[in-house]
Amino acid sequence: MTHTFYLKKPKSNKETLILFSCSFKEEQKKFVYSTGEVIHPKDWDQKSKSPILNSKTPGVRSIRTQLGRYSECFHESLTASKLMHIQFNSSVLKDALDLKFKKTIKGSNDFFNAYDRFISEKTKNKDWSDSTIKRYGYMKTLLLDFQAKRNYKLNFNNINSTFMSEFTDYCLSDKGHINNTFSRNLGLFKTFMLWAYKNRITYNDEFKAFKRKKQVITNQIALTKKDIEQLLHSKCKSKSLERVRDVFIFSCVTGCRFGELKFISKSSVSDDTLYLKEEKGSEKKVREIPLSKIARFILKKYDYNLPLVANQNHNEYIKTVFLDAGFTQKVEKVSVSGKTVTRKAMRFWQRVSSHTARRTFITMMKREGKSDKLISKITGHLDMKTLNTYYQVDNDEKKEAVDQVFNIDFNVLKKA
Numbered sequence: 001m002t003h004t005f006y007l008k009k010p011k012s013n014k015e016t017l018i019l020f021s022c023s024f025k026e027e028q029k030k031f032v033y034s035t036g037e038v039i040h041p042k043d044w045d046q047k048s049k050s051p052i053l054n055s056k057t058p059g060v061r062s063i064r065t066q067l068g069r070y071s072e073c074f075h076e077s078l079t080a081s082k083l084m085h086i087q088f089n090s091s092v093l094k095d096a097l098d099l100k101f102k103k104t105i106k107g108s109n110d111f112f113n114a115y116d117r118f119i120s121e122k123t124k125n126k127d128w129s130d131s132t133i134k135r136y137g138y139m140k141t142l143l144l145d146f147q148a149k150r151n152y153k154l155n156f157n158n159i160n161s162t163f164m165s166e167f168t169d170y171c172l173s174d175k176g177h178i179n180n181t182f183s184r185n186l187g188l189f190k191t192f193m194l195w196a197y198k199n200r201i202t203y204n205d206e207f208k209a210f211k212r213k214k215q216v217i218t219n220q221i222a223l224t225k226k227d228i229e230q231l232l233h234s235k236c237k238s239k240s241l242e243r244v245r246d247v248f249i250f251s252c253v254t255g256c257r258f259g260e261l262k263f264i265s266k267s268s269v270s271d272d273t274l275y276l277k278e279e280k281g282s283e284k285k286v287r288e289i290p291l292s293k294i295a296r297f298i299l300k301k302y303d304y305n306l307p308l309v310a311n312q313n314h315n316e317y318i319k320t321v322f323l324d325a326g327f328t329q330k331v332e333k334v335s336v337s338g339k340t341v342t343r344k345a346m347r348f349w350q351r352v353s354s355h356t357a358r359r360t361f362i363t364m365m366k367r368e369g370k371s372d373k374l375i376s377k378i379t380g381h382l383d384m385k386t387l388n389t390y391y392q393v394d395n396d397e398k399k400e401a402v403d404q405v406f407n408i409d410f411n412v413l414k415k416a
Helices: 060-083 090-100 110-124 130-149 161-174 179-198 225-233 239-254 258-263 293-301 311-324 354-367 372-379 384-388 395-405 411-415
Strands: 004-007 016-024 029-039 273-277 286-290 330-337 340-347
Touching: 016 060, 016 090, 029 060, 029 090, 060 090, 110 130, 110 179, 130 161, 130 179, 161 179, 225 239, 239 258, 239 293, 239 311, 239 354, 258 273, 258 311, 258 354, 286 372, 311 354, 354 372
Parallel strands: none
Antiparallel strands: 004 016, 016 029, 273 286, 330 340
């Protein structure tokens, strides 16, 4: 008994459905089953009833692989029926095909149905933090926007080099993303595609060849000891701004992420040490963070219950705190999008956010010669490369280093 594949509309000028077919003589019927795969007739070999082997059209290889699975299922079902001495008929074959391909949700929204299932599964399994869930939610919005703006209807078969080119141009040109943002989002996308591939929702593995843009260490700002003292000595215009300033300074002197501050309580402090369970990664050990005098003072001031607001609000208010404190000097923001380098002059206070505090902690510790291993034990970093992206070297530090190294007696030049 044999089977074959044929095109639903072999003379079409656009992509058409591929159908699986075989005949059951005893039932006197032709069995037809939709594979859900589509292909342009120009990429179909009518003689061999299969996609053209050397076709240069992206996605054809994955279609061949998928059709091969239908053939395997047919032969497996036929062999199993013989071994169990049952009649191999259209009903048996349909059940076998339905069972094997039940994970593929057919229809125009296959791609995003699978994406929703991916998010739901990861959320229910508690694999992600709240911030990761939000990132994947944003990624779905980005893909939907891309689909609409570029008229590129997403399905698993057209995730190919053409998609990569269109998506890259859309992110960097239309959305104005810098390389770091694009690379992070592409990483999220590839994680989803890998999940779909492993779950046999797609057999298209062209996404594995997608390359991220080389990440660039951008020139972020970090405070000095003098800056922190200036901030402390500046009078805040309201109690709410004072509370925001105190929370920011606490992060500066402990290296805590803003999202971790909500886990701090009187019970998490003992012998001038904060015992903090890492928010990112449940497998990580409890961090032991030594509390300096200023950190202890701030905790006692608020009875070990830091006055937190939403991160977005905190980022708005802390800019006001810095503006009122006189941090109006110009700084340069450098960003890289593709091969384009953009330089923009901004005021210091405009570039401050909650993350500036953690960067300040790492930078100040590095400037004092503390080892990466010691710092990482406090901040919770496992990757030293990631840790060092936080370290910001300012002009004064560079000048001091050069003067120390090249402190050479050049009086002889003066006499010449």
